[in-house]
Amino acid sequence: MTELNEYECELLDAVLEAFGIPDSLTRLQLLELFGQDEAAAFAMVQILLREGLIAEAGKHGDFELPEKLVLKPKGEKFLKEGGFTRRHRLEQEKPGEVGGTLAKLQQQNMRLQNLKLSAESERGDLQKSINKLRSLQYIRWALILLAFIVGYFIGHAHKH
Secondary structure (H helix, E strand, C coil), X not given: CCCCCHHHHHHHHHHHHHCCCCCEEEHHHHHHHCCCCHHHHHXXXXXXXXXXXXXXXXXXXXXXCCCEEEECHHHHHHHHCCHHHHHHXXXXXXXXXXXXXXXXXXHHHHHHHHHHHHHHHHHHHHHHHHHHHHHHHHHHHHHHHHHHHXXXXXXXXXXX
């Protein structure tokens, strides 16, 4: 199932409840439910059709919405069992399945890959800093050694 939020679940249940006694909704009734927002109505109808809870009846005409929608017995049963709202609540209560859905896993994978790249980049920068500091340390030791040698020769030369 597509990830629906709580509001969308309540909206879908409200549409199913609106079918009422004749178990059908006309296009005009549906539009009234959605405040004449045909795009929102169409999106919700598509979910209900995909779930097999309703059926289309009548012609589409010039509109994306059919003339009439009929509530299937499966839709009525689904609503009596708590509908989308109950299903959403149950999904929220599920213990975190290893990462959840495929989309969540892919998103987590991308995040981890980005973290890995970032860590590798930072590691490279730190390694460069370490190498620079090592080189500076070697130069310091070489200068100290040179100073001792020069000091030795200067001290040795003054004795003669």
